[in-house]
Amino acid sequence: MVNKLLVSVAAAALMVASGAQSPVSAQEKLKIGVVTTLSGPPASLGQQLRNGFLLAVKENGGKLGGREVEVIVQDDELKPDVAVTKAKALVDRDKVDFVVGPIFSNILGAIMKPVTEGGAILISPNAGTSNFAGKDCNPNFFVTSYQNDQNHEVMGKYAQDAGFKKVFIMAPNYPAGKDSLAGFKRFYKGELADEVYVPLNQLDYSAELSRIQASGADAIFVFLPGGMGVNFVKQFRQAGLADKIKFLSAFTVDESTLPAQKEAALGFFGGANWAPDLDTPQNKKFVAAYEKEFGGAIPATYAFQAYDAALLIDGALKKTGGKTDNKDALRAAMQSAPFTSLRGKFKFGNNHYPIQDFYQVKVVQVGDKFATSIDKKVFTDYQDPHAKDCKMK
Numbered sequence: 002m003v004n005k006l007l008v009s010v011a012a013a014a015l016m017v018a019s020g021a022q023s024p025v026s027a028q029e030k031l032k033i034g035v036v037t038t039l040s041g042p043p044a045s046l047g048q049q050l051r052n053g054f055l056l057a058v059k060e061n062g063g064k065l066g067g068r069e070v071e072v073i074v075q076d077d078e079l080k081p082d083v084a085v086t087k088a089k090a091l092v093d094r095d096k097v098d099f100v101v102g103p104i105f106s107n108i109l110g111a112i113m114k115p116v117t118e119g120g121a122i123l124i125s126p127n128a129g130t131s132n133f134a135g136k137d138c139n140p141n142f143f144v145t146s147y148q149n150d151q152n153h154e155v156m157g158k159y160a161q162d163a164g165f166k167k168v169f170i171m172a173p174n175y176p177a178g179k180d181s182l183a184g185f186k187r188f189y190k191g192e193l194a195d196e197v198y199v200p201l202n203q204l205d206y207s208a209e210l211s212r213i214q215a216s217g218a219d220a221i222f223v224f225l226p227g228g229m230g231v232n233f234v235k236q237f238r239q240a241g242l243a244d245k246i247k248f249l250s251a252f253t254v255d256e257s258t259l260p261a262q263k264e265a266a267l268g269f270f271g272g273a274n275w276a277p278d279l280d281t282p283q284n285k286k287f288v289a290a291y292e293k294e295f296g297g298a299i300p301a302t303y304a305f306q307a308y309d310a311a312l313l314i315d316g317a318l319k320k321t322g323g324k325t326d327n328k329d330a331l332r333a334a335m336q337s338a339p340f341t342s343l344r345g346k347f348k349f350g351n352n353h354y355p356i357q358d359f360y361q362v363k364v365v366q367v368g369d370k371f372a373t374s375i376d377k378k379v380f381t382d383y384q385d386p387h388a389k390d391c392k393m394k
Contacts, residue, residue: 066318155272
């Protein structure tokens with residue numbers, strides 16, 4: 002089924018490349034660009050994004066807001082210059098109405114101007130940096146995921162409420178890593194056993210594990226996405242620390258890493274705005290459909306947030322009668338969040354970032370698979386702390 006979806010997308014791309022362009026109307030095909038990371042170590046994250054969006058389009062009969070859809074998928078290769086070139090082509094050559102993506106925050110920063118100043122609406126189903134939530138908020142930018150700090154804040158709040166006395170915190174040494182630990186510390190006020198930054202894409206943690214063991218910490222908090230998290234979790238378990246020190250994380254144990262971590266991650270905690278077992282009728286249907294469509298794979302947050310991005314477009318176009326040429330009317334329709342999210346309640350703040358619930362999730366085994374499961378709600382209707390700096394009303 003994956004191949005069938007991709008064939009459909011490729012065909013659409015060829016039609017656009019042939020120069021088939023015309024004035025926008027509610028009867029013409031709706032063109033949507035998807036910019037995501039589909040190569041290299043983090044490819045699994047981008048594949049989840051692409052798969053979730055295409056699944057929503059397929060379930061809507063190939064239409065959104067009543068209009069037939071052409072989806073053009075581009076691999077940003079996790080390279081900002083590549084992403085800019087491909088985003089400009091989507092807007093200037095292909096005349097897309099929407100760009101959906103990306104996964105990584107540095108790519109978001111690179112494509113923001115080419116997309117929004119080119120006249121398209123940018124919808125991020127993952128990256129949500131603090132500057133675009135605050136002082137650099139943009140009327141043509143919407144987020145269906147979260148503000149980057151929030152999942153880390155969930156774990157900080159949980160660690161504070163749980164009464165952990167001494168926490169060891171660690172992240173990669175780049176902007177998102179520093180933001181993550183700042184988010185954790187915003188709510189955790191106990192003692193820090195240590196605060197460690199490791200090189201991005203480090204895979205051997207023997208030195209850090211020795212420091213953790215000697216630190217006297219009763220918990221650790223780590224932000225180690227993708228392959229970093231896979232290796233750290235395995236090494237943490239192999240070092241015998243899993244039974245002594247509580248494991249807290251964000252973007253380290255989820256459905257994109259668990260197929261490789263398996264039993265090593267059992268019982269570990271994460272902060273999240275969703276989990277596959279979130280109890281809403283829409284979510285149950287989505288998870289079952291995703292597993293059926295993609296060979297039994299359990300969807301991760303990247304897939305559900307991209308699915309919601311498609312539902313947002315569908316709902317907004319239904320309010321505008323399928324029209325996209327009146328941008329003021331289109332933005333107003335989107336701001337009202339006219340769709341039923343897989344997460345249940347959903348509304349945008351003034352900065353076009355979601356106001357939503359957040360959870361502590363725990364890794365569980367489901368048959369022969371592993372997934373995150375809702376363990377406890379930590380925040381209710383939580384708005385990010387940067388919205389107050391956004392001038393949009």
